[in-house]
Amino acid sequence: MLDITTSRRGALALLLAGTALSAGAASAEEITLGALRLTSHSPTYIALERGYFADEGLEVELSFFESSAAMAVGVAGGDLDYGVTSITGGLLNLAQKGAVKVIGGALAEDPSVPGALILASNKAFEAGLTEPSQLSGKSFGITTAGSSFHYMLSRIAEKEGFAASDMQMKPLQKVGAIVGALSSGQIDAWVIQPSIAKRLIDEGAAHEIGRFSDYDPSYQVTAIFTSTGIAEGEREQTEAFLRALSKGVADYNAAFVDKTASEDDVSELTGIVHKYVSVDVPDDRFAKDMSEGSMRINEGLALSTTSVQAQMDWMQAEGLVSDEITLEMLVDSSYVDTM
Template sequence: MQNFIPTRRAAMALILAGTALTGATGQAVAQDITLGALRLTSHSPTYIALERGYFEDEGLNVELAFFESSAAMAVGVAGGDLDYGVTSISGGLMNLAQKGAVKVIGGALAEDPDVQGHVILASNAAFEDGVTEPAQLAGRSFGVTTAGSSFHYMLSRIAEGEGFDIADVQMKPLQKVGAIIGALSSGQVDGWAIQPSIGKRLVEEGAAHKIGDLSDYAPDYQVTAVFTSTGTAEGEREQTEAFLRALSHGVADYNAAFVDGTADEAEVTELTEIVHQYVSTDVDDARFAKDMAEGSMRINEGLSLSTSSLQSQLDWMQDEGLVSGDITLEMLVDPSYVETN
């Protein structure tokens, strides 16, 4: 876990014995919460909600804790270092749910056949050697963070769709997205699947070739979810509902600006600038605006959750022996907070 980054808008909360007090004006002091985040465009609603004061409006004083992997964030929530997290479904998260430590309470990033989703890439060396479509990933190497990660699951969907055994692909666990980017760009791994905001940039910069779309293999994939500790889900309902309302407001702004195209130009510019404070800060403004305009995936309105996709992911991980066969969807999900399907 890296250092906490406090919101610009946050006021200091007064805490006594873990309970928020009221200030001299009689108004309730904001409740402190810590939220895990990744420096990816898929976390844009978090930054929008933060900078536009949506959390503050709900009486929440939010601090961000930045991570470089989904697994570490899940451990942070389970261990009490974080109140909430937004990241991909992983075997690690499922194992923590079996222990009664965490609950998924909402959905976030999702594949939508009508919107550009994850792109399947080949390194330049692999492409020149004949890897020009996903079926040709058999016998090659593929970048993942860890076994049981979203990247591992995406590879499984490609393998199943193309009729080859996933065991025929050499997975290279590189722990961090940045490390996979470096390995793909230098030809140390042959293939990868990643959000279009990153994938399209790699292609346009000549660092990789696009060879397919994940939506052809997993059109209803619930990529990321919102989760919290079981104690918070069960014992802090008012706070959790306030958190989800604020984040949902950020989702609505994000989708309007970058997915549905219903926001005006000034709104798009403002939101792009907000996100760029946190994501790809080394990329120039024009390039980042292009990434947001052309590479933003849909995030579920109202943070609705595809439990059918989660069940498919759980079934696969159990079939692969990555998680216990005793884990159930009920252990993983608290369906009482958002719409599910």
């Protein structure tokens, strides 16, 4: 015989549980996060898929971009809440206008870990371009003036004793376009993170002629940033975002950089990243890219302000940004652990 009292209690319990779930969903803060389909953005995908953002009460929507410059504009314009980008002239100009703030560090050169590689096209290599000292007069791929690629070229040129202006810089806007230009011999050289560089080398599309860490061993490649309005007005949300992303960083470094994670963990994390990055690449090739081509991302999203200042000084010396821009205009030090 059906116990009506028990049934009513069960129905009430289900109703209360459903109400609690609805309230929890409604209370989650929705944020939009900019991303590039690169392995350097792996912590974002790990934090999302492993529920670290959700654990902090954040519901994250990803918005994908082809370049860091476009992402910076998206944050400044309010289309994005947070982003991960290189320190570019565009970002500094937006900071001077009071639109954006850097709140953490991300990808970085580490002399103990293989970093960005300097590549020569097959055509240029066969013509004698076999080391960075021979880059003067050659063509070099960048996205835009003032980009990370432009900066890296300048550091190589400085140490090798020639001016970056002695090279033919080819602004191709997108990483994919530079890959195509290098592979087809339309440009002579490029410098890029190892996950992309090693694949080009293995496929016979380019040759390694140097390592960027020989020119700037502490280069802060990318940083975490947000709008000034969010940095100043949404502290709890921003701190929650950084905590969640930091957990993704820790998982990423353990699996792919420090090699301290279990095989099962590495396999799981590789699968997570592959859902978002190089989806057309076979699983075994992508696993090799992650294992052999992952650069360090700063634990706790610490930021090398020394490197950021050096990049700013270079842009100012090149006339790419105003001399009036200061580190304080760019970085919100209340969020950042410096190194």
